[in-house]
Amino acid sequence: MARPYHHGDLRTALLDAALQAVEAGGHASLSLRELAAGLGVSHAAPYRHFANREALLAAVASTGFDRLAQAWLAAWQGAGPAGAGPAARLRLAARAYLGFATERPALFRLMFQGPAPPGAEAAFAGLQATMAAALPGAAVAVVKARSIALWSALHGFAWLCVEGRIRPAMLGPLAPGALLEAVLDAALGPLPAAPG
Amino acid sequence: MARPYHHGDLRTALLDAALQAVEAGGHASLSLRELAAGLGVSHAAPYRHFANREALLAAVASTGFDRLAQAWLAAWQGAGPAGAGPAARLRLAARAYLGFATERPALFRLMFQGPAPPGAEAAFAGLQATMAAALPGAAVAVVKARSIALWSALHGFAWLCVEGRIRPAMLGPLAPGALLEAVLDAALGPLPAAPG
DNA sequence: GCCGCCATGTTGACATTGACAACTCGAAAC
DNA sequence: GTTTCGAGTTGTCAATGTCAACATGGCGGC
Helix, strand or coil: CCCCCCCCCHHHHHHHHHHHHHHHHCHHHCCHHHHHHHCCCCCCHHHHCCCCHHHHHHHHHHHHHHHHHHHHHHHHHHCCCCCCCHHHHHHHHHHHHHHHHHHCHHHHHHHCCCCCCCCHHHHHHHHHHHHHHHCCCCCHHHHHHHHHHHHHHHHHHHHHHHCCCCCHHHHCCCCHHHHHHHHHHHHHCCCCCCCC | CCCCCCCCCHHHHHHHHHHHHHHHHCHHHCCHHHHHHHCCCCCCHHHHCCCCHHHHHHHHHHHHHHHHHHHHHHHHHHCCCCCCCHHHHHHHHHHHHHHHHHHCHHHHHHHCCCCCCCCHHHHHHHHHHHHHHHCCCCCHHHHHHHHHHHHHHHHHHHHHHHCCCCCHHHHCCCCHHHHHHHHHHHHHCCCCCCCC
């Protein structure tokens, strides 16, 4: 069965393969030629679908943001014991953010480097919407400030973990679980309790 | 005046040039050959002093951590109105961290990518020492947890700013200055007031 | 049913780069 | 004065991103 001249859906095939390659070896070692060879097309075929290497990586990063936003919203909407208050749900979403980063470290690294790909702002908008729901009646400026503070703390902790910058030797008597809770407390800040 | 066969101090010359090149164009576009040509040596000369490109970049990152630690300690030790309490001094140090990141964005990006270069842990140790001074009598585990929470929040905010992920359009009615203060408040957390 | 268009792939080429091997220079040690 | 060896050079190779020129074949218009 000879391959047809036209691949059929090379664009999505490239995206899938690139995502896999990034997760496997990091975006730095991704080679367009290797990718093309793996899909059985010539080394210049990818240029029919992406202007250059950077554009392909940006597309991969974009799908990463879609997944991250999805994970965040799923944790916020679906989960938690019935009747859990916004504070508890926000904490679950924050855990989802950290879980995403630690489960897909290479994708996470790619997502937050270079110019923001499409989807990045939408992901933050999701975070902000949940923060608004957790702070009923708060002023817009307050919600935005708290959202960025939360995002910063979560992102910083995730990044430092993913890059291996928080070494067990640095923790001393502090248990990793306790550290996680302390970081979450600081990141989330004061929140109103669950409504009775 | 013919150049002597031996450069004299090629290693430090390479480090200086690499630092400049990184700050000018980012570490991704740094080329060993270009660097060597700029210093008037052959394209293979750098390999006598650094195992590979990565090793040179790691050395640059290491000096970056030295400077960051220095900036942090200087802000903590030297500055502030006389008699300022630990909380105010810690806030100044935090501002110094953010200032470092925004003034040398490309170096900052390099420093926090890949394996931690020598000097990275010492820089964090400096942060932790100041936190310990700002929380007199606190348990070691508490100091460590608070230090990492502070580091995470600062680093996350700095990174998002440096990468242009916090766009003015996202702020709405929130003034940038107010955002900075809010992030600092959240990052620093509750601290004891200045001693009478 | 035939034909031409053009998106999609292919081949070929080029410059750049990181990296290694083999050679050479010259300053310092003896 | 000779030797040694760190430091720099030349030459080379493979891999890669990118572009230009060409080939293919499916689809719409006739």
